[in-house]
Amino acid sequence: MNRQTVLSSSPQAVVARALTRHRFSWVDLLPWAVIALVYVVADTYVPLGTQVIIMIIFALSLDLAVGYGGIDTLGHAALFGAGAYGAGLVALNLSTEPITGLLAAGVAGAVVALLTGPLVLRTRGVTQVMLTLAVSTVLLEVCNAWKSVTGGADGLAGFRIAPLFGAFRFDLAGHTAYWYSAGVMAVAFLFCKVIVNSPFGLTIRGIRENPVRMQLLGVSVRLRLLMLYAMSGVLAGWAGGLTAQVTKVVGLDTLSFVLSGNALVMLILGGTGSLYGAILGATVFVVVSDRAAAINPFHWLFALGIVLILAVRYAPSGLVSLFEKGAARAFGRKSG
């Protein structure tokens, strides 16, 4: 790496170097290489790949809230479901144009985050977990009861999605959906990367470390967390919106506790607070679930359980930590 030169060891340079950042590196290209490879080599797995990509976006959203902000949530599906219903309702009533629907989904996720955040973010720990759970449950019940708008237990169906950019029809093989989702994931990943590198991102890390001191630096902690929660809501809304547009149905399961729980398992499996953990965890979780279910539709959870036990035993801080260790061994320890 760069040797310290006389020039770069000015006090300013020392300080600048001591501010850590997430650099862009070859690792960032890996997911895209995999996405392209699946498309070329294993065409039949494109629909599964789309599911993986959507869950990656959702896990990234959760990583912002949990991994960076330290918000304890078991109700993140509330934001996902808001996006799904948002996109579905727009397609049914306003416009079948996919980007419009997706933007609406992001807004829906952010709005639910902004409305429920003041309640949820007042608390921490177990109380916060219970409140997030309550919020998503209430939202689910509202969608269940409000049949005229949400379709109740039947959900929303029978909507069309117009061709992407007016040119690419959403085909049965799911190719358009695949690349569309991959594009959204690229935007989502960049969004996260910019946020965590920004002064706001540093503030969020400060809040996770020591909220009281942050307050005594003059920072309105709750307002910053609300901003973060809204940003997380945009991404979760996108993930939900994509699900709606790709599957062309929106059901109550988009708001379910199971979805919130699964997303949390994905994130913890991959590793929190690094963005890469969300990508890796969601991929492993969705692929293992799908393959195990294909092999044995009755006992597929068994395979997932084994993966989790192995992860807890050999990579308690997430699968990403294995890669970090491997890289450290391969390239020697790097400092700074």
Place this chain on the structure above:
Amino acid sequence: MREAPLPALQVEGIRKQFGALHVARDVSLSLPRGARHALIGPNGAGKTTLVHLITGLLRPSAGSIRIDGRDVTSLAAEQRVTLGLARTFQISSLFPRLTVAENVGLALAARTGIDIRPWGSLRRQSAIIDEAASLLQSLTLLDLAHRPVTDLAYGRRLVEIALALALKPKILLLDEPAAGVASEDRAMLLDLLLRLPDDIAVLIIEHDMSLVFRLAQRISVLVDGAILTEGSVAEVRSDPRVRDVYLGTRAHA
């Protein structure tokens, strides 16, 4: 036309009780702009509690707190900070997994209001980098800038002070700044405190009396949550009651 200057910090009749336990009884303090005021007293006298009350981490049961004449008793802690009130913690309260530079960067970002900006990077804020560099240099922390605070064997106390100074406060509350500072660094610390800008009002809690006598113009003595006496350094030094409190004769009386 000159108005009588309002005190930078005015504490009036502050009372705080936890159940039957009175931790602050009618405490009043007034710090004009540029004051160097020491608060001394035996352990458990309620000195840190008073700092918590002034900063807003605790709510008083009665009494008022004014910054530049403005009543801040009902304001949240972070709002008081934006009015110019900064403090250090007796037991250092930092961001352990962040580097020393990031700790200071957080404070500077908070003061300049760019902490809310979700794009760009602190690295490219040259004004902040410059200020952080000179602050760390003046506190001899530059060599430690890249180290996470949790790795520091010493120097956390100095990082505490760096955070408070980074806020460019009008009122600075120092809660035992010399506790845990190695003796060879104390001279540097004292020198630093003596060189604080003249317009900052400083309230310092400290057990190191040589430091208190060098720094303070006025001293308040807090015993059992109440002000026993307040006066100039000479007055307090010669007050027999203060000597009793510190030498413990009161307990035998």
